Amino acid sequence: MLAFNLLNSPRTIKTPSSSSSSLPPTQTYFFVSCALSSPSPPSSREEAISQARTSLSTTLQKPLNNPLPSLPTRKLKKQKQPRFRVEIPLLDDSPSSLAQLAAELFSDVLIIKKGSKPPCILILWPSPALLQCAHQVFDAMPSSVVNSDVASVIPEQLGPADFVVFSAPERTQLEEIRAITNALYPKPAILFNPKWAFEEEKDFGGGLGSFVGSFDVVYSFMGLEVRGILSKRKGVVLRFVKDGVLSGEGWVVMVEEEGEQKKKGEMRVVSRFKKRPSIGEVESVLYNLMAANSPVTKSVKFLRDLASNAVTGKKPKQ
DSSP states (O other): OOOOOTTSSOOEEEOOOSOOOOOOOOOOOOOOOOOSSSOOOOSSHHHHHHHHHHHHHHHHHHHHHSOOOSSOOSSSOOOOOOEEEEEOOBSOOOHHHHHHHHHHHHTTOOOOOSSSSOOOEEEEESSHHHHHHHHHHHTTSOOSEEEEETTTOOHHHHTTOSEEEEESOOGGGHHHHHHHHHHHTTSOEEEESOSSOGGGGGGOTTTHHHHHHTSEEEEEEEEEEEEESSOEEEEEEEEEOOSSOGGGOOEEEEEEOOGGGOOTTOEEEEEEESSOOOHHHHHHHHHHHHHTTOSOEEEEEEEOOBHHHHHHOOOOOO
16 A cells, blocks of 8 residues: 655555556546535635634634643643644645745634734744745735744744744654744644645654644645546545534545436545544545446545645646
């Protein structure tokens, strides 16, 4: 079973078939809403951002209004620091596109906080180049966001921040990120679009795997495509925490309806997971699903979100 990064370039996984020809890479970035009571995948870039905002605003509501004590007492042990993770994959992960996405997501996060001031958000970028792009984008809009980079952040910047966002962090920066997160305690920390693959995390040494695993995913959306001999179906892997209760939302794999039941834009849940499914688990679900309708499933293709298309104006390649 091949493992690959869902956030990097799409790859095709093939099962044994009578044809040895490889499928050309396709790029389809449109997913439509589901009519079921289950979480609905976003139908547009704007909806993906809106869903992620909902997840953030509801999960941050409690820790920002009822902060943990900075030091444990005899009666109260040290509490778990609020740590969250958001993933909205981009086809175009250029600095300008990433900065624009972060600006649209975090500038308009609606959090009702005690007092009159909006929460102060500190976004830490992995490089000076990304930081420069962030300044250009955020300076053009009113917000309570402060931008800095991981390497040069100072304690004086952590103090006023209500929570910190690590935007597009690199694996090589995890030691620094862990130190900053620990210094931030008890305030919330957020990983946004980390650059490493989820499948890589089990190989992180020095306790970094456990550290990264302590960030609860509140929103993650990944498109996928399964190709049979005569058909192809789109789907998604989605986690969407709507009400701030992490234990109440699992992961769902959804695919388009097929045959007589197919309606334009409708998807159905084909599997649910309590924990984040591995690539192998998702593959198994999709292969079994397609095998029920087709003798051969040629490939499973994971696709990145359409979010960058609206930023860059680029059309998907056929």
